[in-house]
Amino acid sequence: MKQIYLDNNATTTVKPEVLEAMLPYFREQFGNPSSVHWAGRMVSGAIEKAREQVAQLLNCSSAEVVFVSCGSEGDNFAIKGTAEALRHKGNHIITTTVEHPAVLETCEYLEKNGFEVTYLPVDKDGMLDLADLEAAISDQTILISVMWANNETGNLFPINEIGEIARRHKVRFHTDAVQAIGKVPVDVQAAKVDLLVLSGHKIGAPKGVGALYLRRGTRMTRFMHGGHQERNRRAGTHNVPGIVGLGVACELARLNQEKDYAYVRRLRDKLEQGILSTVPDVKLNGHPNPDLRLPNTLNVSFNFIEGESLLLFFDMKGIAASSGSACTSGSLEPSHVMKAMGVDIVLAHSSVRFSFSADNTEEEVDYILAELPPIVQRLREMSPLYQR
Amino acid sequence: MKQIYLDNNATTTVKPEVLEAMLPYFREQFGNPSSVHWAGRMVSGAIEKAREQVAQLLNCSSAEVVFVSCGSEGDNFAIKGTAEALRHKGNHIITTTVEHPAVLETCEYLEKNGFEVTYLPVDKDGMLDLADLEAAISDQTILISVMWANNETGNLFPINEIGEIARRHKVRFHTDAVQAIGKVPVDVQAAKVDLLVLSGHKIGAPKGVGALYLRRGTRMTRFMHGGHQERNRRAGTHNVPGIVGLGVACELARLNQEKDYAYVRRLRDKLEQGILSTVPDVKLNGHPNPDLRLPNTLNVSFNFIEGESLLLFFDMKGIAASSGSACTSGSLEPSHVMKAMGVDIVLAHSSVRFSFSADNTEEEVDYILAELPPIVQRLREMSPLYQR
Amino acid sequence: MYTEKVMDHFSNPRNVGEIENANGVGEVGNASCGDIMKIFLKVEDNIIKDVKFKTFGCGAAIATSSMVTELAIGKTLEEALVLTNQAVAEALDGLPPAKMHCSNLAADALHEAIKDYQAKNS
Amino acid sequence: MYTEKVMDHFSNPRNVGEIENANGVGEVGNASCGDIMKIFLKVEDNIIKDVKFKTFGCGAAIATSSMVTELAIGKTLEEALVLTNQAVAEALDGLPPAKMHCSNLAADALHEAIKDYQAKNS
Ligand SMILES: Cc1ncc(COP(=O)(O)O)c(C=O)c1O
Ligand SMILES: Cc1ncc(COP(=O)(O)O)c(C=O)c1O
Ligand code: FES
């Protein structure tokens, strides 16, 4: 059967060049980079090379890159590490209602521990009001945390402007860039961010590795206590193959990003226009201007149909997409992002996300556009909400 | 040049069967196990199989196994997660002076946050006094954290007896079993532990994966906040290949452990007896009874010589060992374990650890026994402390 | 995550639709929790002669709807009223733990439809 | 982590040993910090004719000891007194950041030995 993978915001396949670069580090060059002997020396250079590759993609110095185990760890570290280090200065954090759970749940945890958190609302297109943001800043504010791009809608936030505001008010600025990396240009200098998080498995590196950009001079409490790895900033034996893979994936992203952006954008736009013009009762979620969304992401609600059942029917045709509907995780709540955008409850339950990579093809888009309408029709006919 | 790796307590090479089992999960079965489509379904079974393999090794139920990114994360989670969850019951933690930094530094961090920590001393052989331990328990005590085996000396602690004491006093018991797994039998039921940590890269699985055994009903605050992975106990996309590798490594450990114990024990004993009988001014660190140490670990001090310089000379002969001397990490302090045992300061700086795996051979031991005495002699002749 | 039986009932649901002149209709759930189930009955001589459903919900919701119609057909009202959610889930060879609440709807919707019939005919 | 020069001086240290009737001896460091360096001088006509060392310490400590003896030999006492720790590290093409404190010992030990000579001969 055909297998069409359109869930690249959930995870990506490891790129062949990445896997190839990693392979020698499992058995031949297996040493612990902290060791002084040959086995350790063989690998410590590889770690530093990967650090350089990450730094080049982000336009920072390699000393500002800390390797972590995933995007979630990066977000926990950035937020909790700042909260503890700057507790004496204030107890207020500003974030948004549409962050990833790694940010939201960390903030909720801090609320139980004496911090105050402002969750900025978004409008119906999923966008922030910068005046709201600036108005929320008080003399207690120690951190602004706003994602670079939203994982469900693909919406791009005005990071440069937020960085400007944060800098002007001397407030530290963290951005979860897990979805932005490799899909749009990311430059920590231009954006004036102090902390930025990325995750390997979203950009063709393996699962289980990520990185935190930590601007020089940013005081942090450690999140992972223990050994003195990563200049005392993160304990735990280095995941050498993972780190090597992340380095290569960052290098590939840097070299190919412009070409890839344009390519996936064309496929995404074709699917978007195709669905909107052929399937009735469909709503686009996210900003209507495609320039203000990640080039690879399309989120649409197929009214009257619950998302998971749609995904399962897609799956029978080999099409892998994902659903904002939290039914998939066993909760009865629809996606918090759809809720924050004020999407009608049935439409929130019926949202589906298609996310492309450069491995997708135009033929795949044609196939989906052919298979999709009858599936939607069939499910609508099962729905008590649908009236022909 | 010969390459003789005797630093398996620092890290191990990935076993061929482990790497082979992992490979399909980088590119072919790359899905996110939380996804409902084919790409996700392909891998969710693999995670559950690995969980079962870990559970079988530990003699627990698979629902009690939580995958984490390394041993350090496991220790941070176990200790901080308990401290926060049981804060209302008390603020006292008991541990030992010879724990790994992942435990010690986590406890020191908690001390800065209102917790009281008792660091139990050890005797000159590196052993605990169980009467001390029991006497330290107060009505404020919420956790006892004692490692199963010490990474520097290989000393085995009386975990079953400690479990008995903890159970009797209704105090939660955590053990860092990172060095014990695969080297001695570990049974969480017999040992009555509530929390146990293991790390993949010490047992032939890759770096970047570990597991926490969390006895059913053990209330914990999350350490990694975010998504609902691992039944809401640990956020972050699963490191699928790493977890698959950890499962296979645990299965191999279970099948081979008896044979392997005896094999490495024979090599270790031969090296131990060879060094003690041919090199003068050498001191064994750890318990003199080899039954009370890990079968693979030998720690000896070569008096008058600083450890790192010895390691570098070993390295020129292809022999990879490690040093308790913290010179290697740039601190001037000798190993905290040697200090806790009251080892003389020069002897503490001159300690070297040899740690075997089943890949080592008797020829390698013979080679070391031949190469070692002239190196020691040469370095002693450079030492201002040595008088012929 | 779903059993083969669930996937079968989900991908080829039995008895989808409405009954024109149903003499019992039951509806449970609501849009905010993402599940709405509607059951239509044709009862004759105290026996369920025909039953159809319409469901807005996840895979489990659709499969349990389909299964409950299969189990109900041909039963007396008394027999159908003792059909439990548990029995529906078992007939599907089980549901994932996170999905048990969906199976809690199917039998309920059937019972609502029977009560509707009884109310109209008593 | 070490440069080739460091590894060379470490694995083939120059001027190891003691000078029987040294006319200047300097010792710095102590066992508790893991470094002890002892330098022996033979000074004639204000010129360092011979110099030897003994060191207890890490690879960097041994390499810097060896290098400082090479740099000192043939120098006048005044020249040798302005030899800095920095210069020793540079002559070795640098040391890892964590090891800079070792290089802080080698020139110090040399200066101690010169002062010892000067004290005895003044
Ligand atoms: C006893 C002990 N605990 C914890 C750790 C930390 O494990 P990891 O390096 O996987 O974080 C180690 C190894 O470094 C260890 O030996
Ligand atoms: C925006 C965003 N932040 C954080 C994460 C968490 O990353 P990871 O799964 O690597 O922990 C994800 C992906 O799941 C994400 O999309
Ligand atoms: S209908 Fe939402 S989980 Fe089943």
Ligand code: FES
């Ligand atoms: S002698 Fe200890 S670091 Fe150099």
